[in-house]
Amino acid sequence: MVSRSGRRKNLTVFFFLAPTLLAVLVFNVYPILLNTYVSFTNRNKVHPNPDCSVALTGLLDPLCWPVFREHAPTGLAEPYTLADPLFKNYTELLGKLFTVDALLALLRVVLVLLPLALAFFYNQRKTRPDLALASPGMVWLYGILLTLLASFFIDLPGAYANLMKTGDFLAVVARSLIFVVIRVPITFAIGFILAVILNSPYIKGRTFFRVVLFLPWAASSLAILMAKVWEFFFRQQGTINQVLAIFGVDGKAWLQDPTTALAAIIIADIWFSYPFFMVTILGALQAISNDVYEAAEMDGASWWHQLFNITLPLIRPAVLPAIVLTSISAFQMFGTAYAITAGGPSMGAGQPGATEFVMIYAYKQIFQSQNYGRATAFAVILFIMLFGATLYSLRVSRATKGANE
């Protein structure tokens, strides 16, 4: 770029950036600081207000700043103070994770998942495909088989139940991860199948199907309203049970059972999110030149062979970032689950509900229990996790960018 040097350039840059930086400081950075501070206090329903004479509180809580004093709500309630011990909120969340039992259970879960991780790294590391012992698909297959085998020998449900008892954090995060692990592959598969079919020139009415199949994406900008429609389907007297009644089957209360409630949310969320994959994959498929397939055809490659050795590797650069991004956003999914179950059904008093995913948990802790201290501690741990995931997604999209162009 034009080299303009010195103070003049810096001033121009500052002038261009200042509004954004200011907004980000006030609405992103400051909340993070305040959150981190509050996570070390006992702020909750009983102690809602700041004690401005404490130095850090006076500095960080806006209600303590002289300019804003008059807006501060004054109550008779005790002000909040630093938690005693300092990490109380964190230990309540992670709680009994650091006991022998829980750590052993964690180790078992890790052992079960080890083959999958190995398969992943093996496929990443390999630089020369012709030197590989097996194709990526086969490596994954072995990994999955080994994991299934391991979960058979190592008492996985036992370990899982053990971990669920260590505190809210693992329970909530595990539920969200289970949701992601089920939801993302299914959406990918549906999106992929539809994209492959729509990419075939022999299908009549392609435009029609494309428009109709695209509809849920358009509706997903108003996700929470459409999720309410889905909730109506699964109600006790809802659409599904009415259809079942016609066939003489007595439907159950789908949203009252932990497993079917999760299934209901997954189905609804698939509806919202498969078009994104479909469109992304379709775009990638259309970029593949026909010559590649013709050449493969000449060499007598079968349909499956072409699928695994041409199509999938070629769409990988476009699709991988999409998968990572979708996984991150599915992990933080709020609207669909909130509209359908609001976190329920209950798993016992004081315990997070069966479909209480991370954001629902946070929302409930803040706005229903007003348990600010714990919610903010939760936020801090989650932030660290999400930050790592985002850095990873950035690396993935950078790594694949070159191949994309």
Add this chain to the structure above:
Amino acid sequence: MIRKPSLLGAIAQYTILILAALFAFYPIWFAFLASGRLGDRLYTLNLLGMFIPTEWTFENYRAMLFDKPLLTWLRNSFYVASVTTVVSVVISTSAAFALSRFRFYAREFTLTFLLAVQTFPGVLSLVAVAQVLTALGLFGKHEGLILAYTAGTLVFCTWNLKGYFDTIPVELEEAAMMDGCGPVQSFILIALPLARPAIAITALFGFLSGWGDFVFSSVLVPAPDNMKLVVPGLFSLAGSQSVPWGYFASGAILIIIPTIIVFMALQQFLQSGLTAGGVKG
């Protein structure tokens, strides 16, 4: 992959497509059917009535438009979303231009930093945001909500636009500068017109994020009824026992249909704008 499918293959493909199309279309169609039925009849749908409108009334629409504050909600939402769009596009365009065109100290850092702070979950910063707005005296006001939305969309918009500016050749602006344009002039006269497609997409995203949001609007503008935005307003109707579900359905249809039409109209744009911007991270 491209060979002509056998008869069996073709049947399988059409079956999948038709099933998927039904799956995609049915929830919206159902909401449409429900919007034409009186609330108490919703639970006695016969099999036929689930697929075609066997009875139809405009009562729900009439009630939503004239008895319920739907139009006020719509106006509120439209106001908040449009102001958010304008403010965030103006601010993020200038930031994106600086980040794309100038090489300055901490440029890479600023980009990563923006992305990093964005990963802090929005629901969780709400308490602090609500506190800031209370302190500013903007809590419960539309202006406060606009500030919060703008801040929320800035990072995405900046990244998206920066990616697009990167694809515009610098030479044009350099030529303008040779002719005596300052950086501000070359930004407004050269870069902005060229970035129009990306700006349009960014604006649409800014608009939709305010239009469809539930959490921020329900927390930051909780009451009174005539201040609410349309999504939280309708959501409260859907959960209420005393209001017929048909009201909710007709209200939802009234705002979902235009949204879908806008989406469809801009479908091509959406795809190209996103890929052109190159925000994949």
